[in-house]
Amino acid sequence: MNRKAILKQEQKEACKMIIEMIEASMALSVQKGKHPLSKGCNCIVCADRRKLILKETETDWHYRL
Numbered sequence: 001m002n003r004k005a006i007l008k009q010e011q012k013e014a015c016k017m018i019i020e021m022i023e024a025s026m027a028l029s030v031q032k033g034k035h036p037l038s039k040g041c042n043c044i045v046c047a048d049r050r051k052l053i054l055k056e057t058e059t060d061w062h063y064r065l
């Protein structure tokens, strides 16, 4: 196998791994049902909530001349 083919294979495997991770977190979310945001939870809903919290804490720069 040449270098390009090996790189493509590695990309495919990485993509597959990411999709599997997302699917596992979705399955965990379905399995857990409705639950509050908890520290160690890796379900897709908690991950999205964490992302939202981080987004809200980003401060906009305001300045006056």
Ligand SMILES: [Zn+2]
Pocket: 029, 032, 035, 036, 037, 038, 041, 042, 043, 044, 045, 046, 047
């Ligand atoms: Zn969760």
